[in-house]
Amino acid sequence: MNTTVSQASAIGHAAAAAAMPWRRVLGAYREEARAEILRYLRMPNFMLPLLLMPCLFYLLFGIVLAHANGPDAPRYLLASYATFGVMAPGLFGFGVSLAMERGDGLLMLKRAMPMPPLAYLLGKMAMALLMAAVVSLLLLAMAGCLAHAGLHPSQMVRLLVTGTLGVLPFGALGMLIGSLAKGQGGPGTVNLVYLPMAFLSGLWFPLSILPGVLQRLAPVWPSYHLDQLALQAVGLGHAGSAWGHVAALAGFTAACLLVAARRLRRYG
Amino acid sequence: MPDPSAAVARLAGAVKRYGPQRALDGLDLALQRGEILALLGPNGAGKSTSIGLLLGLIRADAGRVELFGRDPQQLAARRHIGVMLQSAALPATLRVGELLRLAASYYPHPRPLAESAELAGIADLLGRRYGNLSGGQQRRVQFALALCGRPRLLFLDEPTVGMDIEARQKLWAAIRRLRTEEGCAIVLTTHYLEEAEALADRVCVLARGRLVGEGSVDALRAQVARTRIRCLSDLDATAVAAWSQVSVAERDGDRLRIVTTAAEQVVRRLLDADPALRELEVQRAGLAEAFTELTREVA
Structure with a gap:
């Protein structure tokens, strides 16, 4: 009887000891983000296309061929390609990596270990924010040094902030895709969403030359709202107030996160 | 007889269905402190489902699942466990030391990194990238991640698959050391019966989601x-x-x-x-x- 009691209390003791000081919990979040960033920085075949694609497009259409498009073209295309550029780290960083990690058992291991679930998501988010900031900075540098777009520093800061935070809705969408697709199916599914959405939001061609139906449909896509915010940042926007677009993006983000979290909890 | 309430992990009448099929059909299983338990059974017997329940990866349709007296889905319960799963691809571009540092950050009182590495026999691999290691070395790294948090219960799913004989003997020695020096309980699933014979205090044989045999290796042999x-x-x-x-x-x-x-x-x-x-x-x-x-x- 005595041994039973002492065993039980020993286990109760252990449970109390498992309460983790908040500093250590914070440490887990920090380590998770650090590992996620290090891991992808060492994968140039993943990183470079995401960084270089929007820069090459901007160089070609926004700088080399800009004169054919009128004086506002470098600024207009800066906003479009910044939007295009920050969609990728969100969609690929969350979508592809989550699909892969669900497929290869890493997520299962992490769920079995005492990893705080939010640390996993915030780690990926840190990586996506970092990438989005780098893409925005590269494009801004090109706009300033090569395109002589004539941006005011406050416009540059606003575009940088818009671009960096603008990755979040696409991270949420990526998470939703990653919770549906598994393993090798990830990259294909993400591209199937990424490229058509960019086109339909007027990132490739101005919306005004698309058919009327597609123009009216554009506000459905989160990339449309981010593009409008980016345009406003460089002094070209007019469609709707900034807060309306921010609210649309926030709502979209919340909806994607909610569905994805439910799916992940249920199916892992 | 130890009181069942003192068990570090327990399944009581656990039922898990996948469609019409019962993966677990009312399984009772209790694990005591410092005990090495081997779960044996043919494929589809319910070993993975039992472990999945105890790790909180899946929920039971009926019955109770407890880890240190708590729901395994609570983080606080899992802070006492270490896990080595059969298939988990760790990030290939991270170095072994970085992986260990990350895993240790999840626990309240982890071992010093060098101690984990030494216990698992990977002290010479800390600077290497995980993706460049051999299959057996990767297994040892996974073992190091499992023990880095000073677990009181260790789940080892087919731990020595892909290891040569020497590496396997070393891992067995490390498992025995964790048990005798730290009172760590261990749940082991394995296809190698000699592994169960070499390590286990108790063997549970599962078939079709039920417990069909239980006891020490000798008792089980005597039973048949x-x-x-x-x-x-x-x-x-x-x-x-x-x-x-x-x-x-x-x-x-x-x-x-x-x-x-x-x-x-x-x-x-x-x-x-x-x-x-x-x-x-x-x-x-x-x-x-x-x-x-x-x-x-x-x-």
Whole structure:
């Protein structure tokens, strides 16, 4: 009887000891983000296309061929390609990596270990924010040094902030895709969403030359709202107030996160 | 008898269905402190489902699942466990030291990194990228991640697959050390019966989601107390098969093969019946035979 009691209390003791000081919990979040960033920085075949694609497009259409498009073209295309550029780290960083990690058992291991679930998501988010900031900075540098777009520093800061935070809705969408697709199916599914959405939001061609139906449909896509915010940042926007677009993006983000979290909890 | 409430992990009447199929059909299982338990069973017997429940990866349809008296889906319960899963691709571009540092950050009182590395025998691999390691080395790294948080309960799912004999012996030694020095309980699933024989205090044999045999390796062998007898003899196999306590007797060329539960009596009678009998071999059934016997009865 005595041994039973002492065993039980020993286990109760252990449970109390498992309460983790908040500093250590914070440490887990920090380590998770650090590992996620290090891991992808060492994968140039993943990183470079995401960084270089929007820069090459901007160089070609926004700088080399800009004169054919009128004086506002470098600024207009800066906003479009910044939007295009920050969609990728969100969609690929969350979508592809989550699909892969669900497929290869890493997520299962992490769920079995005492990893705080939010640390996993915030780690990926840190990586996506970092990438989005780098893409925005590269494009801004090109706009300033090569395109002589004539941006005011406050416009540059606003575009940088818009671009960096603008990755979040696409991270949420990526998470939703990653919770549906598994393993090798990830990259294909993400591209199937990424490229058509960019086109339909007027990132490739101005919306005004698309058919009327597609123009009216554009506000459905989160990339449309981010593009409008980016345009406003460089002094070209007019469609709707900034807060309306921010609210649309926030709502979209919340909806994607909610569905994805439910799916992940249920199916892992 | 230890009180079941003192168990570090417990399944009580656990049921898990996948569609119409019952992966677990009311399983009771309790694990005591410092105990090494081997879960054996053919594929689909319910081993992975049992572990998935205890790790909080899946939820039971009925019954209770407890880890240190709590729901395994609570983080606080899992802070006492270490896990090594059968298939988990760790990030290939991270170095071993970085992986260990990350895993240790999840726990309240982790081991120093060097101690984890030394215990798992990977001290020389800390600077290497995980993707450049051999399969056996990757397994050792996964073992290091499992033990880095000073777990009081360790889940090892097929831990030595892909390891050579020496690496396997070292891992066994490390497992025994964790148990004796730290009182760590261990749940082990394995296809290598010799692994269960070498390590386990208790073996649970599962088949079709039920517990069909339980006990120490010796007790389990005794439960299926069968002995094989082989000899060169002219005796008629069908006549021998009719002897009491002979379960099987058959002819294999010149040889007579007998399976019995009372080897001594049968051997005495054999020698009496055939004075010319030669090359007598008597062999006790191993865990493998006991295991096959137990799971066949259910199937």
